[in-house]
Amino acid sequence: MTEIFPLGRITAFQIALQISPELLIRLATVGLILLATWIISRVLGSFVSKALGKISQSVGQQGRQIITWLIWLTGILVALSQLGAEPMVLLVIVSLGVAVLVVSLRDVLSNLVSNRVITSYRPFRIGDWVEVGKLFGRVVDITWMDTILMTPDNEMVYVPNSRIIQTIVINKTTPGWTRISVPVTVDGALDLADVEKAFLEIGTELREELIPDSKPEVRLLSLEGDSMKVALLLQINNPAKGKLLASETRKRIKTKLEEIQRQRKK
Numbered sequence: 001m002t003e004i005f006p007l008g009r010i011t012a013f014q015i016a017l018q019i020s021p022e023l024l025i026r027l028a029t030v031g032l033i034l035l036a037t038w039i040i041s042r043v044l045g046s047f048v049s050k051a052l053g054k055i056s057q058s059v060g061q062q063g064r065q066i067i068t069w070l071i072w073l074t075g076i077l078v079a080l081s082q083l084g085a086e087p088m089v090l091l092v093i094v095s096l097g098v099a100v101l102v103v104s105l106r107d108v109l110s111n112l113v114s115n116r117v118i119t120s121y122r123p124f125r126i127g128d129w130v131e132v133g134k135l136f137g138r139v140v141d142i143t144w145m146d147t148i149l150m151t152p153d154n155e156m157v158y159v160p161n162s163r164i165i166q167t168i169v170i171n172k173t174t175p176g177w178t179r180i181s182v183p184v185t186v187d188g189a190l191d192l193a194d195v196e197k198a199f200l201e202i203g204t205e206l207r208e209e210l211i212p213d214s215k216p217e218v219r220l221l222s223l224e225g226d227s228m229k230v231a232l233l234l235q236i237n238n239p240a241k242g243k244l245l246a247s248e249t250r251k252r253i254k255t256k257l258e259e260i261q262r263q264r265k266k
Contacts, residue, residue, distance in 0.1 A: 030079045037075025041068045111145045114161035118142060129172040129239040132159055136172075152241070172239040180242050182249045183221060183231040190260060192220065192228070198256035199232045202249060209245055211235040 049064040119142065124130050128139050130149070135157055137149030146158040172178060186195055196218045203216025210216070214235040221229040232253070236245055 026082050029082050033075055033079045033082065037072055037079075040075075041071040044071060110162040111160055114165045115142070115144050117165055118147070118161060123169055124171045124173075127173070131170040131172060132164060133167050135159065152243075178237075178239045178242070179233055179235050180246055181231045181233050182246050182253070183229055184250065184253050185227050185229050186257065187261070188223065188226045188228050190257070190264075192230075194260050195230055195257070198260060199230065199253065202252045202256060203232060203234060205252065206234065206245065206249070209234075209236055209238070209241065211237050 045064040045068045048067045049061065051063075124139055126139050126141065129137070130139055132147075132149070135149060135151075137151040137155075137157055139147060140150045140156075141148040142161075144161075146160055147164050149157040149159060151157060199218045200216055203210070206216075217233040219231045219233065221231050223229075232249060234245065234249070236242065
């Protein structure tokens, strides 16, 4: 005869007596599965984090999250199967879990795929000077997540690989040379031959910054009333120094032109 306990006086032990031994075994098994899942996720997550952390700290953290998600998803599915869940229910849970994982890691996956595109097609290499949007710098590393640039001001810029793929990239490093033009407005009363000679002397003074065997060029751009616009063309070996060399060239041109004017007054 089944004993009936008055409502309000039922204890946890009495409830356990009403549960079949088979269900108790299944619940205990589920508890052990979840405990094992927690332990495995901690151990493997730590191992993956340390292994991938040698490449990049952010990659290590993301890798640990992915492994933790996958282990817990697997553990929950195994636990539900022990409770007799229908295959269709398990399929729905797997689909939802994968969808959540993809959405939460969409930026990571995008950067990983972009890294494969960059390393396969090689629009630039480590050591090249590139322009990405408004950023300009030398490529010092290409990681799974970012392309690292060193700017002319010695600042490290981490550009996500996905942005590299979606943005127009200009590789300033060419197998030949990189030319800069330094235009200067000169007094039209000066002898053009003297001006040209002064400009070429400046180009010779800067020969250490130029491509080997290259020669500076002087071009007359325009004549405007009492002035003329003259440009000195230099083939430099370091694109990052373009602005610095242009500034230095203007300073030297100013000094040379002042010397020419003093000589004319004598």
